[in-house]
Amino acid sequence: MRGRFIVLEGIDGAGKSTLSNALTERLSAFTDVVATAEPSDGYVGDALRRAGSEDGHPLLESLLFVADRAHHTHAMEGWLEEGKTVICDRYYASTMAYQTASLGEEFRPWLREMNDKVIIRPDLTLLLDIDPDRGMGRVNSRGEKSKFEKTEYLREVRRQYLLLAEEDGFHIIDASQGPDEVLEEALVHIRGLLELI
Numbered sequence: 216m217r218g219r220f221i222v223l224e225g226i227d228g229a230g231k232s233t234l235s236n237a238l239t240e241r242l243s244a245f246t247d248v249v250a251t252a253e254p255s256d257g258y259v260g261d262a263l264r265r266a267g268s269e270d271g272h273p274l275l276e277s278l279l280f281v282a283d284r285a286h287h288t289h290a291m292e293g294w295l296e297e298g299k300t301v302i303c304d305r306y307y308a309s310t311m312a313y314q315t316a317s318l319g320e321e322f323r324p325w326l327r328e329m330n331d332k333v334i335i336r337p338d339l340t341l342l343l344d345i346d347p348d349r350g351m352g353r354v355n356s357r358g359e360k361s362k363f364e365k366t367e368y369l370r371e372v373r374r375q376y377l378l379l380a381e382e383d384g385f386h387i388i389d390a391s392q393g394p395d396e397v398l399e400e401a402l403v404h405i406r407g408l409l410e411l412i
């Protein structure tokens with residue numbers, strides 16, 4: 216049987232990687248799990264990370280994120296065909312939210328069209344929703360730098376995510392809760408999907 220494709224989304228500091236680790240641990244008892252992320256560890260993902268600290272060129276970044284996704288989706292397609300449960304930390308909604316916030320609303324249809332050409336539909340997308348002030352607090356505590364502009368930017372990213380959640384039927388989880396509560400809420404949705412009790 217084809218595996219299930221689960222995507223975790225949310226702004227920086229929402230707790231996606233913590234949830235991904237916890238889910239992998241829990242689900243591995245029942246099924247083969249592959250935890251993966253975008254930007255991927257492929258060569259386009261490497262290019263994105265290399266460009267990361269420079270002042271972004273948002274059009275170029277958009278193209279690279281989608282190119283990386285095309286490459287990564289091909290790999291995920293293989294895992295799903297092998298029957299594995301794939302947990303992906305960020306997918307097309309990251310480009311829709313972050314790059315629309317960078318480029319402006321008028322670029323949204325273009326971003327949507329490009330993504331539609333390369334993606335496979337997730338079986339479930341969980342949006343970890345958090346106020347950027349709290350999210351950035353967590354980012355700070357990981358030793359990364361914070362900026363007022365960054366918080367304002369993430370406010371717009373969050374707004375874009377919430378719009379998309381409604382359009383594409385994502386499940387929204389309040390990520391200001393503790394990690395255990397977030398995990399339990401995620402499991403409620405995933406149990407149904409994987410037909411686990």
Ligand code: TYD
Nearest residue numbers: 227228253254280305306309310311313314
């Ligand atoms: P990520 O590796 O998830 O960062 P972190 O683990 O530090 O939260 O993603 C790196 C950055 O890339 C993050 O700020 C979000 C951004 N990003 C986009 O802007 N568009 C995209 O399509 C993706 C996948 C990520």
